[in-house]
Amino acid sequence: MRPDQTLVTLQRERTRITARTSEPFAQEAAAGISERERQYSHLITPLRQRGLACTVEYGLSDYIVRAELPDGSALVISSPQEPATDHPPGYPESWLVTRGHPDDSMLHEVIYDSEPDGHHARYGGSLSRMLAAIDARLDQLGLPPRPESRRLTQESAADAVLHRAGFVPVVLFRERFHRLPSAMTDLVEQRQMVTRAVDMLQAEGFDVSCDPDLLDPSLPYPGDHGLSIGDRLGHLTRSIQSAAHTSEAVAALSELTAPGDGVLQRVVESLNTTADWWEGLGEHADPHYANRLRYITKKLDSYALEIRSMRGDLADRHTDHPDRIQVQVDRVAPEGPAVPRVAAALAISPTARRTAPAVLPATSAVRPALPPARPSSAPGR
Secondary structure (H helix, E strand, O other): OOOOOOOEEEEEEEEEEEEEOOOHHHHHHHHHHOOHHOHOOOHHHHOOOOEEEEEEOOOOOEEEEEEOOOOOOOOEEEEOOOOOOOOOOOOOOEEEEEEEEEEEEEEEEEEEEEEOOOHHHOOOOOHHHHHHHHHHHHOOOOOOOOHHHHHHHHHHHHHHHHHOOOEEEEEEOOOOOEOOOOOOHHHHHHHHHHHHHHHHHHHOEEEEOOOOHOOOOOOOOOOOOOOOOHHOHHHHHHHHOOOHHHHHHHHHHHHHHHHOOOHHHHHHHHHHHHHHHHHOOOOHHHHHHHHEEEHHHHHHHHHHHHHHHHHHHHHHHHEEOOHHHHHHHHHEEEEEOOOHHHHOOOOOOOOOOOOOOOOOOOOOOOOOOOOOOOOOOOOOO
16 A cells, blocks of 8 residues: 555444545554544544644543643643533533643643633534634644645545445544445345445545455456546536636536536436435335425526526626736647647546455355446446
């Protein structure tokens, strides 16, 4: 695995099959932490990503997290400690974050206090608000920023692949992951779905760890592949980014707003068709979901009409963009035809092979294969 490679681990956990995304440094760190630290990873991980050494210690009535700062001082993150209370499962009702120094009794700084009488009481037990306040103070103290832009990008990319592979996202108190649909209990069908996900993830450049018993080696490797619908629309974004004149931006925007066969119109049609299909599934709640989807789609359709009108206003401007004049001058002598440049920009790498083919048990039943998928994560293969 390359040093910067993102790992997706697919495994069976009790009655479900899960897919979890992690980075190498997170995997190495997780190998050496205690069970107690693992329980407080939602606090420790963001601090360690900023280079701080953290420990979990017992306070007056509950555990606290202590983070050592470069100047010798320390942050202490705690839930309410005094008087002792029985905290319900999940986030506490408030947070207290202080900074002190063991050799300087004069240094006592309250960074965040959402207890009932605290300065941040209105935020209660909000974890994000508390971590944001800590980050702001660490920025002021000159600590290096958290390198999370790439991590978030990689997680988002993995989320997109797993989404298209049919997995369901799960967000809990201290973790997030994907799983197979809860009603998918047939082992052969599960292997087909996991194998499809492995192929798609590897084709997108992810390192994949998978229990061989979860794979179906009888499925053919992906053949020809193409871009997902979303990726194919990416050229519209690039066209607008490089547009030097309103007519160029309007040309790209028109693909979205065109009446009848524009992208937004097709999305509305697809959602309405989904609502009709969903309503006929036969469960008691299905009409509710169908009607809710129609309501949202109606809102989207009205927004699409508004965007189409705004596109007309932009077209009427018909003028150069003041910040893109130089770009327009550069286009007087183009390097080559636009179409080949776009095609090159949209090219993708060859398909990767599965890393861990497995032999199915002899008792496995033969079932029709799921509809294949392009390794690019596009629906359908």
